[in-house]
Amino acid sequence: MKKNRIVVLVDMDAFFASCEQQEKPFLRGKPVAVGGKNIVAACSYEAKAYGVKSGMSTYKAIEICPSLIVVPGDMEKYAFTSREIMKMLPDYTSEIEIFSVDEAFLDVTDTVKFWDNNPFNIAKDLRERIKRRFGINASVGISYNKLMAKLASFLAKPDGIKMIKRDDARNLLENLPVEKLSGIGQRLKKELNALGIVTCGELARFPVTILKKLFGQYGLLLHYMAMGEDSSAVKEAVPKNRSMGHSKTIPGGIEDKHTALIYLFRLCEMVGRKVRKSGMIGKTVSITIRYEDFFTFTRQITLSYYIESGEEIYEIAKGLFMQTDTLYRIRLLGVSLSGLVKASRQIRLKEDERGIRLRRAVDAINNRYDR
């Protein structure tokens, strides 16, 4: 375990919107929102200046920013650009964790010596290359662990570099609202605020025993987070796919099961396609159902064998779906396959048995619920 690490977080600024502005020059300098029909998935800094935020309804966004240009999102395109950018990272270290489509952690503890022992040189070089090749601004946070590197990049935005040294962390955290830390969302913020805890300083001084009682193991973690401590490692470069899924909000909602099954089938096919494309197979099928009142729940079942095709997924998903109530109008349906492993010849040998076992599993579901 290394003690004094140097962790860098590269974070693309307004990534989706920047990709669009790069591709379509007439969008540059304008307030742009990328998203679906009803919600803003991401927006340009010009739009942010008006108060537009991701997650906001498109209606509201246009209300506060009438000149907003809304473009449909194209995840494939962004993922491609992302992969191209990420290809540059091994030039700086072999310890890379691709954290999301627009963020990556780099542990440069062992390689910073090649950059005059100054991590700023790495940050500058990386930012320049991304800007030059892709026309996209990136912000870089540098610190002694991932938690603080993340905070640093937040403070660096937009288009900047920020380093948080261990000696400065305590001062910085003292008056920092707890929700600025990655890992503390709206829900936790509310609960902490209710305890009279608003800043990280206050959280750090709050009795650990009470935090543990209230939040379990996470309470202990919160205590350390508030002090700027995070022992998690920058993990391997290849993100392990634990699950793959699709979900769909149905405009107007669905009332009858037949229509729902048609949606379900399509989702299963999409999941199957995605899974096969990545050369994976999985054994746990989950469905998500959201009723009109936003009550959301999941049902899942783990098989004793692996599957990959839309048809196989559908048979299981349908079984799960048929057990659920149909009293309410369905707003969203989702299907996902988890327990994923790389498809291998050994596992594939069992393929012949699959048909039989599949039927057995479906029977088991049906029997279990006595239908």
Add this chain to the structure above:
DNA sequence: TCTGGGGTCCTAGGACCC
């Protein structure tokens, strides 16, 4: 605030095994 879609991780209880 009236709410998309893709994920990850954690927890708790129960089943089951040794």
Add this chain to the structure above:
DNA sequence: TCTGGGGTCCTAGGACCC
């Protein structure tokens, strides 16, 4: 036999992130 404890897997739900 009615009685321990640990480990692991499964299901369901929830918080969080981008």
